[in-house]
Amino acid sequence: MRPDEVTNMAHGNAAAGHGDHHRPPKGVMRWLTTTNHKDIGTMYLVFSLAMFLIGGVMALLIRAELFQPGLQLVDPGFYNQLTTVHALVMVFGAVMPATVGLANWMIPLQIGAADMALPRMNLFSFWLLFFAFVLLISTFFVPGGAPAAGWTLYPPLVLQTGNAFPMAIFAIHLMGASSIMGAINVIVTIVNMRAPGMTLLKMPLFSWSWLITAYLLIAVMPVFAGGVTMLLTDYYFHTSFFNAAGGGDPVLFQHVFWFFGHPEVYIMILPAFGIVSEIIPTFSRKPIFGYEAMVYAIASIAFLSFIVWAHHMFTVGMPLAGQLFFTLSTMLIAVPTGVKVFNWTTTMWRGSLSFEPPMLFALAFLFLFTIGGFSGLMLAIVPADFQYHDTYFVVAHFHYVLVPGAVFGIMAAVYYWLPKWTGHMYDMNIAKWHFWLTAIFVNVLFFPQHFLGLAGMQRRIPDYPTQFTDWNMVSSIGGFGFGLSQLLFVWLIIRCVKGGQRATAGVWDWPHGLEWTVPSPAPYHTFEKSPELH
Amino acid sequence: MAQDKQTGQYYFPHGSRLPFFGSASLFVLMAGAAATLNGASIGVWVLGVGFLLLCALFFFWFGEVIRENQAGALFYARQLSVPWLGGDGAKAVTGLLWPDFEASWPSNGPGALSPRDNGSYEIIPAFGLPAINTALLLTSGLTITIAHHAMKMGNRGMLKIFLALTFLLGFTFLGVQAHEYGEAYREHGLQLGTGIYGSTFFMLTGFHGLHVTVGAIMLVVIWLRCMKGHFTPHQHFAFEAVAWYWHFVDVVWLGLCRGSASSWQALHRDRRQYRRGQDRADAIPVPALRHQAVLRAKRPESLPRGLLR
Amino acid sequence: MSIVKRNSKLPAAAGALAALTTVPARADWSLLNMPKGVSELSRDIYDMHMIMLWICLAIAVVTFGAMIYAMIRFRKSRGAVADTKLLHNARLEAAWTIVPTIILIGMAIPSVDKLIKIEDMSGSKLTIKVTGYQWYWHYEYLGRGVSFYSRLARSSDLARQRGSGIDPNTVDNYLLEVDKPLVVPTGTKIRLLLTANDVIHAWWVPDFGMKRDAIPGFMNEMWVSVDADKPGTYRGKCAELCGADHGFMPIVVVAMPPAEFEAWLAQQELRQ
Ligand code: HEA
Ligand code: HEA
Ligand code: CUA
């Protein structure tokens, strides 16, 4: 709804009854004790940025080692630790918390709620996450080093981990608990606390995407936690779940892992879909095309994501019927995803487009995610996957959907809502520089990996036959370019927090939604009295 | 946060130190557990401290929630739905992934782990003690329902008696289970390490037992709160929540029982097959074997053993 | 991976820009795509790969074309005015649900008969049991009493050590050479039984078009058949993370005409 459709706004002014909301305490105690959704959202976002830098530094170490054949910087064992922790940090530390941070900030603002439904639990889930990563990253310093079996943690290899083993597993338990709490919070908030008149089918698509993501999280995190617990008992308590000698099966873990792992990748991308669905209408100055189809598409993607997991395991030797089933179900996901891509395109059609930084990132998302989707489709075809599997073609695929997909979505969201958070406009020139450098280098970084994979370079190796040298060099150069470009992003955010031109409530030309009706920066408490919508 | 029916206002809890405190204590607990598993001698102490901190956390957290609740804030999460629960997909999945699956696996574990010399073990039948336990748990489901009715009728005497009966049944269940575990370990040669049957049996029933313990403790707390008169016939969400949990624990047990009964039958059947399979052990390279699933299921002997340790 | 090792003339530490600008010009196009390979299966797979690539490219041209057109045509700076009434179009939406579904099913169908062929192990003339170890392979010609281990060649092993001072570019078939290659007859359907002794490995020779996991405690099967007219040396590697030296357990297969192969096998039998 447009800002002028909203009446009866009450933010900031204390409401009756429990009106004694003091200002937050000063200093560090504010962050340790706050139950305010905006504070917690900020903490999530800052944490995520820090993790992105840490995971990125590991990625750059990987790329530096792969710059040329031969081992120059790290030992093979340490290389495996780097890839494993790089992936865990990026997935669980950077992308997921970023979307949770956005959910915390924006869902109450979008649906006209005063806060998240369960504020204390909200804070709990943040600090659990923090300590989970303290535990995980400290594994680098224990005997035997960090886990090195890949982020997929396949047994029996993962059972060769040193002292890091229980630490990593407990860290995963903490992350899981944190995610489940966060997800419950989102669901309870959206189900119970929408402003009067905000029916589900009027809800902004970002909130919708998160509602469905939250259900995915609740469904699969316990499965993952259960799987790693079985690893733990196999390691320490002589059980045989994944040990053939006792009647178990290592492949069982792969089924458990991917039953979690595949929905997990949609947990990372669905919020990005939601973000893009907010941004493209704003900068096309026209409402989203096919709103309901968008909602149904997210829901069907979520549903389908539960029945495709074994496409990660085509080479383990599944029966024919299984292989065909998983090929077909996987390919079906392209249909609702296609609906989304086409609806975004049609939203731009006969629009009035302008290209501010959020829109630039959203457009890059549109192109590059689709490329990643196409390579995913190729991977889904079984006989062909026999060749692609475990090569850099897969690495290229998932970085295309994750970096210019999920990460670009998050960056677009930051550029979109940063003025609302800080009350200042950021430097558009730096933002555009950041965009162009990032968009160019991300392709230099990941596109050649398609070639490497097709030509036969497997993933998870620190050293390679010499014919792969050239494209690896290109990719590494792209990686360093990409990494350096992110310094602009960090600098821009710091400057924008410190000051800048004041932002109006609407910020953009064609603001659309409740969040643009409150002043910028959004006051500490908003919507203490529900807004009324026509 | 909760909404006041009359004014449409929400109640905010104030800032709280508990979440940070809770996360930190879980961190201590897990670091301690990891250190213990890795054989560090201070591990147990850290673990103990973590556990105490966690207990303190529960105490404070629930205390605060109860205080707020008494002060009139209504907590609810009733609209949370879990539509994906229910539905038995297991069969379909097995059929798809391993159409020729026959459960003729070596299920007695990496031999040496059983206390018996030949590594054999007996399995826990679904009748006898387990049947008694099932009856105990089912009865407790009944008593808590009676207690709930009493609560709604305002009959506090009945409420207290039947609630107490419920957790007593729960603790008895746990006692019987502990006894059964002891027998399994000492007499049946069935341990956590005796192959996939032992692993599955103890993990499933053990985690269930853990939930029963938690549920029984929650019942005690609710009982104490009933004694203090915290609830009214119309306002007793905490009671209902615990009752749900208790029914959940109950239902899961029925599932486990059914599962273990059928696996008991399966095991008896499969052991015969397994023996048959042994006679064919040297037949590995026969090209007639069509399918890796068959290969896997039928030829355990070709396996290199003792892979993990 | 092709048989021929490509000699990189560029010193390993070439400057950033130099690499970027010279690579496309010097590119060896075989390094951009999947090898066609030397077996029926690998050619089948290559064909499927190319079909999908073209389909995806065609769809990309259409969708990206529409996006780019919209971005140029409907710019605010060109005075475009938004048509805020364009919210639904049932026909269009139905079309872009149904058409992709049909395309997808069309893409999936060719995989069915290929898969059936791949999973059909019947009619093999020779069975070789392949066992993965950390970090080498063991091959056993079942029923023929010949078996041996196959490890990374010494020259590569020396050069790959950190700080060895040996430039990998000077080593022949760096990381793709073993001490004792697997020898197979051409024009023969060979069944491989795959298993492992410690952790999961995967046996993969790109030119044969197949990859399958070797799982401790279980037997997996696959078959390969090298074209009768393509004897030669084919190289692959372990393709499942198996620990520190996962990158250093190559596979080398020498395919020779059946007669030569029988002679080789007889000689091996004598030796063992
Ligand atoms: C955000 C994360 C994300 C997303 C969104 C996806 C999306 C998809 N992925 Fe991907 N995937 C990963 C993350 C992701 N993936 C990761 C991390 C791995 C590796 C894990 C590991 O091993 O470590 C992986 C691995 C992986 C594999 C296993 C490869 C292997 O190991 O051998 C497969 C195989 O089927 C696959 C398929 C797909 C498909 C079909 C989609 C589809 O959802 C894509 C759908 C989108 C489109 C198709 C484009 C838009 C559509 C149109 C324009 C419509 C018209 C199109 C047609 C009709 C063709 N993925
Ligand atoms: C969301 C998830 C995510 C993200 C964002 C990324 C981001 C990146 N990834 Fe990652 N990656 C994974 C998920 C992700 N990755 C997963 C799941 C795997 C599989 C792991 C496995 O096999 O188990 C993987 C594996 C993986 C590999 C394969 C390793 C192997 O198989 O051997 C490589 C190699 O190039 C790689 C590279 C990169 C690079 C260069 C980036 C870049 O985008 C990172 C850019 C960010 C920065 C660089 C940080 C910001 C900048 C600074 C801190 C300033 C300092 C900079 C300089 C001094 C230059 N990743
Ligand atoms: Cu063996 Cu990788």
Ligand SMILES: [Cu+2]
């Ligand atoms: Cu997947």
